Amino acid sequence: MGDNIDGSSTAAQSAQEEIEPGSSDPKNGNAKDSGFFRRLFAGFSQTENEQDSEAEKDTPAPGQTALHGMLNLHRMRLEEVAIPRVEVVAVPDDIGRDELVEVFRESGLSRLPVFEGTLDTPIGMIHLKDFSLKYGFNGQNGNGDFSVRNLMRPLIFAPPSMPIGILLQKMQTERKHMALMIDEYGGVDGLVTIEDLIEQVIGEIEDEHDAVEGALWFEERPGCYVAEARTPMEEFEAEIGLNLREGLDDDEIDTLGGLVFVLLGHVPGRGEMIRHPAGPDFEVIDADPRKIKRMRVHLPNMAAE
Known part of the structure; x- marks a missing residue:
């Protein structure tokens, strides 16, 4: 700070x-x-x-x-890149081992901020690798004593006005890959990772869990698809056999991301669920404050079959 x-x-x-x-x-x-x-x-x-x-x-x-x-390193501020507070996934310092495993599993994240009492009192972060090396990926190893505090790593705290280039330098030199954005009163306003900053320079980074190169969607299990927000509507409608644009006023919906935006009226946050009138549920699994990146499409009828 x-x-x-x-x-x-x-x-x-x-x-x-x-x-x-x-x-x-x-x-x-x-x-x-x-x-x-x-x-x-x-x-x-x-x-x-x-x-x-x-x-x-x-x-x-x-x-x-x-x-x-490169110019984004100068002209962009942390507040333009950070994940908003309402979308931050964090855990309390008194969380149990099984509950922590469930948070890691449901969020799909490898780093989680740790707070004492409320999110406005952050005390560090926990890394999935540190946890799994000591307790196993399912938390079944180790003795009965468990405390998140014993596994915590330090965080970086930064103001909203900090240029992302300055923060990127700080992360690199201190070897810390997560920072919390703190407002003038000391409260937490958002969160950013080193990947979020680098993406502002070189574009989106796809990792091992992203869809294979060239594939805009894939069937995760019967009745459930993982799709990129840029997936063309016509192709996806042909895949699932549903007309997702029927009854909607906007005739210029070309992608799944555009469809979700029209249904909701704003850019949704990670984990948000959107119900389509035709039945499918859209679960946002990756997004930033400005756009949707990836979603999970649940088709209840197909899953039941």
Whole structure:
């Protein structure tokens, strides 16, 4: 909370010097191998004239969304990227072992903030790897004594106005991949991970649990599909044999994400369920404050069959 975010060029240069493995040590080989973060911070260390020049070229036209790129390290603030407070999945410090396993399983997350009393009193985070190494993935190993506090790791706290480039440097140097956004009164306003920040520069990062490359949806089990928000409506309707646009006023619904937005009237949060008049339920499993990314479509009739 007390981080000084003025003088970002000096901070960026010092952070860059710390992470340039090939700059002065001959054992590390060519400086070109200095890695992804060096290129990120080199972009963050640009002079103001260079930033202004590139900003003119990269500023999106009216009606367009913001572009990905190095300039986002300067122009985007934490409040533009963070997951809102209402969508933060966190656990109390007195949670039991079985309850913690269930939260990990239902959320699909590997890191969870830990709080004492309320979310406005965060005390750390717990990593699924730390838990599973000691207690097993199902929490069946180890002795009967269990305390989340014994497994906690520290968190980063940052103000909403912090540039994402400054926070990315801090995460890299302190080796902490999660930060909580704290308001002026000390309350928690949101959460961000290092992946959220990097995606603002290079675009969405797909992990091992995402749909296979080129597949916009797949059948997870009978009557249940996992689909990308950009899935074309016509193709998905043909797959499930339902007309999902019938009775809706908006004739320009082209994707599943657009359909959910029209049904709800706003961008839903992770875990939110939306009932379609034709019967299916849409469960949002991945989203950020600006768009839906992925959802689970439940077809009750097909599941019953």
